Amino acid sequence: MSTHHQGSSTITRQALSSYLDSFLNVSAFKDYAPNGLQVEGKSDIRTIVTGVTACQALIEQAAAVNADAILVHHGFFWKNEPEIITGMKYRRIKALMDHDMSLFGYHLPLDAHHGIGNNAQLAYQLGVISPRVYEPVAQDLLWHGHLEHPLSASEFSQLLTKVLKREPLHIGDNSKPISTLAWCTGGAQDYIDYAAQMGVDAFISGEVSERTYHAATEQGLHYFAAGHHATEQFGIQALGQHLASKFDLTHHFIDIVNPV
Structure with missing residues (x-):
């Protein structure tokens, strides 16, 4: 406390x-x-x-x-x-x-708030550049931005672990660097298809489902299940x-x- x-x-x-x-x-x-x-x-x-x-x-x-x-x-x-x-x-x-x-x-009002909301604050903690909402998703719940410098999947996992005090589950090709990303805190793993449509390198949310693995691998996307509570x-x-x-x-x- x-x-x-x-x-x-x-x-x-x-x-x-x-x-x-x-x-x-x-x-x-x-x-x-x-x-x-x-x-x-x-x-x-x-x-x-x-x-x-x-x-x-x-x-x-x-x-x-x-x-x-x-x-x-x-x-x-x-x-x-x-x-x-x-x-x-x-x-x-x-x-x-x-x-x-x-x-x-x-x-949802706390997820979406552009200043103190969960998505805005996660972006701040991770050092995301130009965080902004993805307009096709209602209620300002899906956000996207980019990193100042590209990171490997391992480096990005280490960053998440440091910020969230919890090691994430990573799905994806370790050889593919991460520069652009989308995220929605909590239990939003099914927004992964929107993230793929955006063409970002990685998508972050809190939870994971069996289907998430296939959605990530078949669409060439990194997925990080970083913890519902933690995010x-x-x-x-x-x-x-x-x-x-x-x-x-x-x-x-x-x-x-x-x-x-």
Whole structure:
């Protein structure tokens, strides 16, 4: 855990919710879960915790630092999940309510944001030149750019490992250098055909499927499965840092290790 800012001010829950809805352009997205305030806690917020996923361990560690609100990329109430509040879902929500903590979740809006979003932040971490969205894919989810200097597949794997603290799975021809690339954080391996159409050398996402191997090899494309959690750790941190700076809030980023 690292503390990015020790603030001295407060913001109301409603003001924070309204600001985030506007800043992340929430209304523009069709998503798989509600974006915004998901569980209501105390009305005044001084300390925020950010994390990738609203798991039990994150909630407990947020309570331990007396957080007033938790902001995550993967929140609650996904489409097709059981609607009843029992078992794991009950324990998570009860812990939030016992500590009067609000939960805010931002999924696709946090992937797509051009400044602090997951895709923008991954590009920044990797030193990608001229990162920009690929317009044919809706909601600004697929990005592309180029490296300052071409790298071998081995060198690029080493770069990903250094940045993400996780060794990626690489599919592709080791003899083919990498200069141009496309990426979409999280579980976007099926955008690989768009990447091939763009003519880039490599495509990066978080996860991999059996079919991904054939799509990559048959289209002459490097594919790096770099970890769902790992590729989406930077956007929520950047959002917390932004809020801490703008509103002088105390901010902790808590990383719950996830190898997937």
